Amino acid sequence: MSGMNREGRETVGAAIEGAPQTFTGNRALQLDEALIFEIGASDRTGVDLPKADLTGARLGGLERDGAIDLPGLSEPETMRHFTRLSRMNYAIDMGLFPLGSCTMKHNPRLNEKVARLPGFADIHPLQPIPTVQGALELIDELADWLKTLCGMPEVAMSPKAGAHGELCGMLAIRAAHEANGDPRKVVLVPESAHGTNPATAAFCGYEVAPIPATAEGRVDLAALKERLGPDVAGVMITNPNTCGLFERDMIEICAAVHEAGAYVYCDGANFNAIVGKVRPGDLGVDAMHINLHKTFSTPHGGGGPGSGPVVYSERLAPYAPLPFVRKGADGYELVEEEAVAEGRSHGDSFGRMVAFHGQMGMFVRALAYMKSHGADGLAQVAEDAVLNANYVLRRLEDVLSAPFAASGPCMHEALFSDKWMAGTSLSTLDVAKALIDEGYHPMTMYFPLVVEGAMLIEPTETESKADLDQFIGAVRALAEAAKAGETDRFKGAPFYAPLRRLDETQAARKPRLVWSEPDLAEAAE
Amino acid sequence: MRYLPLTTDDRRAMLDAVGADGIDDLFPDVPAAARLSGPIEGLPLHASEMAVERDLSRLAAKNLAAGQAPFFLGCGAYKHHVPATVDYVIQRGEFLTSYTPYQPEIAQGTLQYLFEFQTQVARLTGMDVANASMYDGSTSCVEAIFMARRVTRRKKAILSGGLHPHYASVAKTLTHFTDDEIDLHDPVLTDGAPGDDLAALIAAIDEETSCVVVQNPNLFGHVADLSDLADACHEKGALLIAVVTEIVSLGAMKSPGEMGADIVVGEGQSIGGGLNFGGPYLGLFACNQKHVRQMPGRLCGETVDAEGRRGFVLTLSTREQHIRREKATSNICTNSGLMALAFTVHMTLLGEEGMRRLAALNHRRACEVADRLAALPGVTLLNRAFFNEFTVKLEADSRPLIRRMAEGGVLGGVSLGRLYPEHEALAGCVTVAVTETATDEDIEALVAAYEGAAK
DSSP states (O other): OTTTTTTOOOOOOSOOTTOOOOSSSOBTTBOOOOOHHHHOBTTOOSSOOOOOOOTTOOSTTOBOOSOOOOOBOOHHHHHHHHHHHHTTBOOTTTSOOOBTTTOOOOOOHHHHHHHTSHHHHTOOTTSOGGGBHHHHHHHHHHHHHHHHHHTOSEEEOOOOSHHHHHHHHHHHHHHHHHHTTOOOOEEEEETTSOTHHHHHHHHTTOEEEEEOBOTTSSBOHHHHHHHOSTTEEEEEEESSOTTSOOOTTHHHHHHHHHHTTOEEEEEGGGGGGTTTTBOHHHHTOSEEEOOTTTTTOOOOTTTOOOOOOEEEOTTTGGGOOBOEEEEETTEEEEEOOHHHHTTSTTTTOOOBOSSTTSOHHHHHHHHHHHHHHHHHHHHHHHHHHHHHHHHHHHHHTTTSBOTTGGGOOOSSOEEEBSGGGTTSSOOHHHHHHHHHHTTOOOOEESOSTTSTTOEEEOOOTTSOHHHHHHHHHHHHHHHHHHHTTOOHHHHTOOSSSSSOOBOHHHHHHSOOOSOOOHHHHHHHO | OTTOOOOHHHHHHHHHHHTOSSGGGGOTTSOGGGBOOSSOTTSOBOOOHHHHHHHHHHHHTTBOOGGGSOBOOOSSOOOOOOOHHHHHHHTSHHHHTOOOSSSGGGBHHHHHHHHHHHHHHHHHHTOSEEOSOBSOHHHHHHHHHHHHHHHHOOOEEEEOTTSOHHHHHHHHHHHTTSSOEEEEOOOBOOTBOOBOOHHHHHHHOOTTEEEEEEESSOTTSBOOOOHHHHHHHHHTTOEEEEEESOGGGGGTBOOTTTTTOSEEEEEOTTTTOOOGGGOSOOEEEEEOGGGGGGOOSOEEEEEEBTTSOEEEEEEOGGGSHHHHGGGSSOOOOSOOHHHHHHHHHHHHHHHHHHHHHHHHHHHHHHHHHHHHHHTSTTOEEOBSSBSSEEEEEOSSOHHHHHHHHHHTTOBOOEEHHHHOTTOGGGTTEEEEEOOTTOOHHHHHHHHHHHHHHHO
């Protein structure tokens, strides 16, 4: 990547006439790697442990008799195996990762360093409270940042990820209705919501009903008011929403929901666009989860771990889960028991939703990030994220189709549809795969569902103008090639990735989820 | 600000390009009344890397790290030696800063290790298949209860008294508002076999029972043969869910699969993960092939690419929330991918031989310490059979004793009074875990601390 080829100069590809077939199947730095089950052996190991056997064991006669069948590798082989695998991955450290609604921003390495301090990484969750005062202080300090940034009086720190946070918010809503003796049945969710929203509502025993949207990609306030009634327990709204738009009627929406005796759950997945610019509490939100692995830069790690603290309004605070941290006369305390919580701020707690106290490792990273930015830097984060997204939107709207661009600026992400491809035989998937050949991770595809063939681009604030310009150049070039009928470069894409397009249908039809010896695998079919 | 690449000139040029006079023009939809005009009040301004590191180091220094003291805590989180290679691998940017592998052509690294992880977990637990991880053991456990409901179309789950009380609480919380029924048994102090009463569990199974949830080794460290319980479940059409919070035990013991479990869930933190004050941890989830379409979470499967080469993809996603929405098997999205990588790297380093040696070492160390403590006046060992963790009964309330030991620099176990505040009979009990990290000096310090405490 470096500074080269920002103007779209043609790159010579791998499909050169006369390129040799290699003996190994490798292509220079592109190295194939077998599975550990094919290269390891049960008597090979990468650790030095003394010989020990189970003579005289007190295992109740439950000693394992057969082999577990775990292949081992020595340390150098292990290092090489996983290093080779790592090189088949795309990552933010390598380039722009414009995955909409995922906020793939730079992960500062200071965060990694401090999270590994033994005082945080090497403490047990059940150590006596006096020996973990610094950990509790850190949780309390992070909680204070989150409450202040959101303008809300209470926060639950234990949820393990965004969807777990949704559960935490909706359980409080459910508990509040039960406490009022008015168990309601229905939760309203827009069709543009993340799949986790309806799944969470169902997990809490609610029926899910849709909230209609306007042609502008926002909640239809009039239709929402119409639907509200004594059966509605709450609404789940993502703000900024998954079309990349701020719900401009949010204050009125919240007022209407409250008037109907219901609560507003806000999916905070897109908080990055507004952190430090507006406080959700000032809009009337009752509960919102915050993805520390999005807005506050803790790494996604190929799918997790995340962390999803939930802020609550005054009305929901009493129902917040256990445990929670409080500053007492003798230092910080951890309230773990319902009996102790009674008469305190969480007096009607809905209970515990996870073992121990949440994602400490993520808390340390997020707090390091927040302290680095400060109140001023966080507002700048939102501003730069929004500026970058609008820059992408405006520089691409003439070659792609931007269904909501006419209604004004977007927030942190720019949404396009596949309308511009009409007349070609191409799909959003083809464009995404062609983008891989250009050295990018594709944008979010086919989400949100309210737009045909959606392409959702979230550049985040940690991209430079030069990197955005190159990306824009690449997308424009692809759009022009598509319109010019160059279908092969799309249908066959990716050409330059470690593998060509993968057959997902076959994977689902004959699921092979664990490795077995080839002859056994065939016999099983 | 060191993390923000845009310069003032860039911002100006980009605002011009989008036709905005100033940044506020890009926030017109945020109600003016709620828009903040300057840095939010009540928070400090930006700080240098050096200042932040100093600040957080100061907080870290206020904690007593496990490695700084004779350390004997377990109850769902264990201190094991993690080889340096593990942490180096998981910090490679290609793993650390990648996303869920939705674009398999540029995520084969993640997908291949997930396939290896699933295979390792399936083999260890003795099951056909395992998923690509859950948040932690407690959330895996409740997901298994929900899965049993889907499989059996019944709603009563029986929870053993030996199940980690946090896990039982999570199950109670999450089933409270659904119409599931939880029959939570009390922990018992049966002679030699604290925790579960398997006969009582068997007696409780009826035609309404979806599953029995039993932990092995249980919270008290006791290990039991689950075969009869499995038979009793199957006879009544219920599933046996086995919970393993100390996965190292499976290096020495028969797997739950061999004993007839239908679903095995567990906490994988012991392999590759640190203590981390409770998170991030690693939820393990394994079951038999016939139930795979009812599983929660992501699954990685083998397939081929357009040129016929082997590759891996996320599969059977019609179970998941991004496709099925309110009809999904779970709402889980983000899982514990990087912890799964740590597990797989550590397990690859161990291999069969290393895993067996590690487990045997843990067990022998624990036997030694159990005998030393049992020889002290005022200390009674409750377990006949255990792996690397056992429970002792003291003659006084154990919470203040454990705190006093900590003041003396010894982390001597988990007082069960803390985990079971409502069970007075357990107030004098302590669960003690012994792993390969305990040195001879640590053990001497522990014995001395108990000797002092018993006086």
